[in-house]
Amino acid sequence: FPLVRLSKMSFLTKTCRLSILLRRHPKRQSLLRPLSDNGGNTDVSRNPYYSKYAHKIKELEQRDPEEIKRRLAASSAGPPTPSPPASADVSSSSASEPRPEPRSKQPSYTKPKPLDPDTLLELRGKTSSELTEAWRKLHSDRDAVCAVLPSAVYERIHERALEFPVFLFPLPRENGYEFVLSQFLGDQCHMTPLAAYQRYASEAPPCLSLTFRTELGPERGVTLMSGEYDPALLGPAQAQCLVNQLQLYYGGSELKKKLLLWNFNREPLSFKHEELVREFERSLAGAGE
Incomplete structure (x- = not known):
């Protein structure tokens, strides 16, 4: 486990946000970005899977050039964030920014075996x-x-x-x-x-x-x-x-x-x-x- 080292009994590390007790992951959002982003225009040919689907992409460009533009725009925007169901537990929130349990709501509890x-x-x-x-x-x-x-x-x-x-x-x-x-x-x-x-x-x-x-x-x-x-x-x-x-x-x-x-x-x-x-x-x- 990472240790918090002390020097003259004071911490030298930064404190985490204790309101959620989890560190944020600043790079996590990059996982939702397209593989290439050049001035707002996505270069599909740089995608590692481009060669596998190149012929399908070309057919789509010839048949309906506007459709491929719409798909690229949707890809650049990233997938929508789904809304959790009403019965979802707060503890299952996104790992990048989890929310603390409301004080009035206790986590599930199983009574210990007698x-x-x-x-x-x-x-x-x-x-x-x-x-x-x-x-x-x-x-x-x-x-x-x-x-x-x-x-x-x-x-x-x-x-x-x-x-x-x-x-x-x-x-x-x-x-x-x-x-x-x-x-x-x-x-x-x-x-x-x-x-x-x-x-x-x-x-x-x-x-x-x-x-x-x-x-x-x-x-x-x-x-x-x-x-x-x-x-x-x-x-x-x-x-x-x-x-x-x-x-x-x-x-x-x-x-x-x-x-x-x-x-x-x-x-x-x-x-x-x-x-x-x-x-x-x-x-x-x-x-x-």
């Missing part, structure tokens, strides 16, 4: 410390992170996620920081490297997918969190780093972090990447004291 009944029964009969240990053991042989959260903490995370469903987390790398985009959908949170999202949009595979399970909430007052990560993209320490940041921003009470969530979701054009890095390093320094 825990196995036998596993749930076993967890119910354990003490708090045994429950935490058993939950960790269930994930010990996977590329996963897990935690047992107080229900009150998850309620705060869930409420804040409804208000600020999308955010960006800095992930320390060897030569700088990589940004990871997070998006909440129901009781799940999917995290995707920003570089991959900029290239593939909704088709980009997540590097970490978190699920919050509330089955034990009413009787035990806890929420079970688990998340599987892609080992080709993240290590266990990096996955845990992202989870820790998510809990600080969505489950904590620091005003600065709340303001950054608000800024990113409400005023994306004024959002500054370097503020995330400063806040990350400030939190890191505070944890070490």
